[in-house]
Amino acid sequence: MEKLKLLIIIAVLFCGANVLSSLHVPSHMFMYAILLASCFTILFSKREIRRASRRKGELSIIALIIITLMYRYLAGILEDSIRNAMILLITPILFLLVSDVFFGKGDVMFKRRVFKALLILFFIESGLAIIEFAFKGHIFPWIDTTFESNLYSAHLKSGFRSVALHGSPLTNALIITVLNTFLINSELKDKYKLSLWLFGFAAILAFNARAATILNVSVLFIYLIKLTFNTRTHGAIKIAVYFGATMAIGLVTYLVVFYNLGDRLFNDKLFDEASGQKRLDVFAIFEYHDLGYFFFGHPMKDFTIIQESVGLLIIENFWVCEIILFGIVFVVALVFLYVKLLIPYFRGFPWVTGGLVCGSFIALASTNNSLYTQYIPLFVFLLCMSLFRPNTFKYLVPPRYIKQ
Numbered sequence: 459m460e461k462l463k464l465l466i467i468i469a470v471l472f473c474g475a476n477v478l479s480s481l482h483v484p485s486h487m488f489m490y491a492i493l494l495a496s497c498f499t500i501l502f503s504k505r506e507i508r509r510a511s512r513r514k515g516e517l518s519i520i521a522l523i524i525i526t527l528m529y530r531y532l533a534g535i536l537e538d539s540i541r542n543a544m545i546l547l548i549t550p551i552l553f554l555l556v557s558d559v560f561f562g563k564g565d566v567m568f569k570r571r572v573f574k575a576l577l578i579l580f581f582i583e584s585g586l587a588i589i590e591f592a593f594k595g596h597i598f599p600w601i602d603t604t605f606e607s608n609l610y611s612a613h614l615k616s617g618f619r620s621v622a623l624h625g626s627p628l629t630n631a632l633i634i635t636v637l638n639t640f641l642i643n644s645e646l647k648d649k650y651k652l653s654l655w656l657f658g659f660a661a662i663l664a665f666n667a668r669a670a671t672i673l674n675v676s677v678l679f680i681y682l683i684k685l686t687f688n689t690r691t692h693g694a695i696k697i698a699v700y701f702g703a704t705m706a707i708g709l710v711t712y713l714v715v716f717y718n719l720g721d722r723l724f725n726d727k728l729f730d731e732a733s734g735q736k737r738l739d740v741f742a743i744f745e746y747h748d749l750g751y752f753f754f755g756h757p758m759k760d761f762t763i764i765q766e767s768v769g770l771l772i773i774e775n776f777w778v779c780e781i782i783l784f785g786i787v788f789v790v791a792l793v794f795l796y797v798k799l800l801i802p803y804f805r806g807f808p809w810v811t812g813g814l815v816c817g818s819f820i821a822l823a824s825t826n827n828s829l830y831t832q833y834i835p836l837f838v839f840l841l842c843m844s845l846f847r848p849n850t851f852k853y854l855v856p857p858r859y860i861k862q
C-alpha cells in the first residue's frame with residue numbers, strides 16, 4: 459500500500475492545473491480520482507482502517523466537512539459549491555493516508571521517499587520558474603481556477619510572471635515559500651540552508667509575488683538574527699554566512715534593477731490601482747451586511763452578488779471566501795480542529811521555529827485565495843510539519859548535511 463500512497467502523493471505534488479490542462483485532463487476529474495484512490499487505499503485493508511481510526515484529528519475534520527455538506531444539501535445550496543467542498547475534504551483525507559506513519563517512529567524509508575519527493579518538487583518548481591522568466595515564456599499555460607474560463611492572460615502590465623507546475627503565480631509562490639521557510643529553519647548545515655533559500659527566493663521573484671518576496675526576506679532576516687545570537691555557531695561560519703548573504707543580496711539587487719526580476723514589488727502605482735488595493739477593498743463587504751448574515755454560509759450565486767457589490771472580480775482573501783460560502787460557524791470550527799491536529803507536530807519544533815513556520819504560512823496564505831481554490835499548498839504544509847521536525851528530519855537526510 460505504501461507504493462500506492464507514494465504514487466498518490468507524487469501525482470498531487472507534480473500534477474498542477476496547468477500540467478493537467480496540457481495533458482487534456484480536467485482538473486476537477488483529477489481531484490475526484492485522487493479522492494477516490496485515497497479512500498480506496500484507506501479502506502482497502504484492516505491494517506489501514508486501524509491506522510486511520512487512530513487519527514482522531516483528521517477524522518474530526520472530515521466529519522465536520524461531511525456534516526456541513528449535509529446541511530448545504532438540506533438547505534438546497536450544495537450543488538453549486540461541490541467543487542469548493544471537495545477542496546476542503548481532500549486535504550484531511552490525503553493527510554490521513556500518511557499521518558499515522560509520519561507521527562510514529564516506524565517506516566523511515568517511506569518518510570524518506572516522501573521527503574525526497576518534496577525536495578524534487580522544490581527544485582523542479584523553482585527551476586521551471588527561473589527558466590520561464592529567463593526566456594519570458596511559459597512551459598505550461600497560466601491556469602487560474604478562480605476564473606470560469608480557467609485561463610488567464612500572460613500579457614500583464616506589471617511584467618512577466620512564471621507559473622511553473624501549479625498554474626497560478628500566487629499558488630506556486632505559497633508552495634515554494636512553505637518549503638523555503640522550513641528548509642532555512644531546518645537542521646541542515648548553514649551553507650546548504652542559505653543556498654537552498656537563495657534558489658527558492660529566485661523562483662519567488664520569478665513568480666513576481668510581492669507578499670511572498672517580503673515574507674521570504676523577513677524569514678532570512680530572522681534566520682540571520684538567530685545565527686548571530688547562536689553561541690554554538692563558530693565565528694568563521696557566521697562570517698561565511700554573512701558574506702554569502704551579502705553576495706546574494708547584491709546579486710538579487712542586480713537582477714531586479716537590470717532584468718526586472720520581481721518588479722511588481724517596486725511599482726508604487728500597482729498598489730493603488732490593482733491587486734494591492736483590491737485586497738483592502740475586500741473588507742468593504744462587511745460594511746453592507748452584519749456578521750449574522752455570514753453565520754451559516756450562502757449559495758454560490760449569492761457569493762457572486764456579494765463579490766460584485768463591492769466591484770471585485772476576485773476576492774483575494776481565502777478567509778473571506780470561506781466565510782461567505784460556508785459561514786463563520788464552519789470556519790471557526792475548522793480552524794479549531796486544524797489547530798488541535800497540528801499541536802502535537804508543533805511541539806516537535808523549538809517554539810520560535812514552530813511559530814515562524816506556522817505564522818509565515820498563515821500570513822502569506824491570507825494575502826490571496828490559494829487555499830480557497832487549491833488544496834495542494836495546505837497539504838504541502840502538513841507534510842512539512844510532519845517531516846521537518848528535528849527528531850524526524852535527522853533520519854531523512856544523510857548525516858554529512860546535518861549540523862552537528
